[in-house]
Amino acid sequence: MKAAKEAGIEVCFANPGTTELPLVVALDTVEGIRPVLGLFEGVCTGAADGYARMLQKPAMVLLHLGPGLANGIANLHNARRAHSKVVTIVGEHSTWHRASDPPLAMDIESLAQTVSGWQRTCCSADLLGQDMADAIGAAQIGQIATLIVPFDLQTKKCWNSAVIPYKQDKRSVSKDAVKAAAALLRDSKKAALVLGNKYIGRKELMVAARIKQACGCDLITENFPAHIERGAGLPDVSRIPYLPEMAIDMLSKYEMFVFVGAKEPVSFFGYEGIPPNFLKEGQRKFHLSDYNQDLMEVLDILADELDAPKIINPDILTSLKRPEIPTGALNPEKICSVIAALQPEGAIVVEEAVTTGLMYYPITSGVLPFSLLTLTGGAIGQGAPCAMGAAIACPDRPIINFQADGAGMYTLQALWTEAREGLNVTTLICSNRSYDILKLEYGRLGVSPGKCASHLTDLAGIDWVNLGKGMGVPSVKVTTAEELATELGKALNEQGPNLIQMVM
């Protein structure tokens, strides 16, 4: 824990058990690491992801043996897809006890492998500090680093072995690659610069705007960006749509793509008759940099190569344009409009609104500048924990968790942590009482759902007001756009968490 603190860890999102108690006790001997309890491991891992996405620094999560890690894996998967810097510490049975196959024993290493870019099982108490420093160093490139620590090694005297800081190779782009990308951008009639990476910030976007001004390319981002800044004063970046037909249609107008930190777009699912890759054969593409390269540096070099003007033409940037607040019974479009109209400058919006949120991105291009975090890995149940972690990372900023009800039920325990820690999170529940997107997918399959299929997509009977209140979060229900505007306005002006069930 001392090594963790020295490497910059300030928070430990935890749900410990007996095998991690010496590590928990160590938190009290090393001051300066804030313990945050999540009442389900998916809450802890999702929170670590949200924290890391906001601060771009490693977040620590402490889990109990294989079962604890297993419960946390879906959100570690989302964190892996976001290239978040997450250090997962997992307790293990004592080295001499594993052979007895006690009830909680599980193949932790195999589990960890599914999400970790780096992992190690500690084999000596003397090396514990070094192992911790290595794990944190490994996470720095934007991956999950998992350290498995047997109980008996935790209880042994840990000698102050010298911790050699983990050295990271900085991967820059080659001059030739930049020249080639610049030439392609200059010479193509219709080109797109596809931005990816764990963080597409204001500075990065402003350089991208200069590149757009220099060569006329469009700016695009991935279907599910981990963290993108958005709003008035920034260049508009179109997002690749979720539905494959729409994505193919949007991308078909380009002759050439340069990818910076982004992967090539593929279909979320394989549908008969729809190509898995969205780019067609005749479309040219160039991969300039990967997710683990510095996006800002790559864009800067590319802008220089293109002789991009230092002063940005205001036409390239979006002007302030907030939607009107609608009236009447709520529907997805009205919900998106009310949120976009009222979200304050500097808000962090975690969007896991699924079908209700489909219109949110397009209408937020000119709203007050904010940070947007999305469901990178498609494993639902990420919204509430991610918002909770973002609130711990940025206590002075308002957080909005724009949350579909089905997905919200996976990890609603995050509400209890929000109340306990007094976090500024406003949870907006899209209460359509159904797994709506699966109904859309039934349509795509060309079937109308029968009794069983309907039964498996109907979510009637969830009372979010009582769920929220039961966990200590002031909660209300709204049915109209006017009510939503009033309640959201109030919630954003109050300290601490709030929940609004938006009944459609």
Ligand SMILES: Cc1ncc(C[n+]2csc(CCOP(=O)(O)OP(=O)(O)O)c2C)c(N)n1
């Ligand atoms: C961990 C996980 N389990 C199941 C799914 C499959 N799945 C995708 S969306 C969805 C339901 C979404 O319903 P809801 O959150 O209520 O949003 P809506 O579609 O109604 O807008 C399910 C079950 C998934 N993506 N991830």
